[in-house]
Amino acid sequence: xxxxxxxxxxxxxxxxxxxxxxxxxxxxxxxxxxxxxxxxxxxxxxxxxxxxxxxxxxxxxxxxxxxxxxxxxxxxxxxxxxxxxxxxxxxxxxxxxxxxxxxxxxxxxxxxxxxxxxxxxxxxxxxxxxxxxxxxxxxxxxxxxxxxxxxxxxxxxxxxxxxxxxxxxxxxxxxxxxxxxxxxxxxxxxxxxxxxxxxxxxxx
Numbered sequence: 001x002x003x004x005x006x007x008x009x010x011x012x013x014x015x016x017x018x019x020x021x022x023x024x025x026x027x028x029x030x031x032x033x034x035x036x037x038x039x040x041x042x043x044x045x046x047x048x049x050x051x052x053x054x055x056x057x058x059x060x061x062x063x064x065x066x067x068x069x070x071x072x073x074x075x076x077x078x079x080x081x082x083x084x085x086x087x088x089x090x091x092x093x094x095x096x097x098x099x100x101x102x103x104x105x106x107x108x109x110x111x112x113x114x115x116x117x118x119x120x121x122x123x124x125x126x127x128x129x130x131x132x133x134x135x136x137x138x139x140x141x142x143x144x145x146x147x148x149x150x151x152x153x154x155x156x157x158x159x160x161x162x163x164x165x166x167x168x169x170x171x172x173x174x175x176x177x178x179x180x181x182x183x184x185x186x187x188x189x190x191x192x193x194x195x196x197x198x199x200x201x202x203x204x
Contacts, residue, residue, distance in 0.1 A: 020168075027046030079115075115135055115149070191203075
């Protein structure tokens, strides 16, 4: 109930997502900010599972909804203020998170992003058919009072794609009990790619 039921309708972006928790109540969270001059995507993963993680998610939703209006266009400030809010509310509980802001231009879409201990984002560039990991340094949220968050940038041309995900993918194990890891995550994205986002998600 805390998650969006579908992706927002944005003229310059196609958005798809899938939430598949390990248990009935999970600690992953996703939220969108849709403004007149930019769009934002926030993704987070709370430590642990079950009821305690879900309760923390409700606090996270309240905090992010409030910050979208005041700091939504500055990813580093957004995470810094979110960290302060979480730290002052619940100690000894933390999340990893990433926040990306998309701004349209005449030739494509500019991306600014910040991360707090979250898995690197993965960027697909259609023109050269390449997948690359991009990341901005930052501490986990909610554990330390004065967390620091850097900012990264990228540019999307038509047909490019940005993947945001939690560690549920790289930490999945295969039939032999081996963790997939980040290198194989990229290989899986390559093998499951489809121009249609929903088909890509089904393939994944």
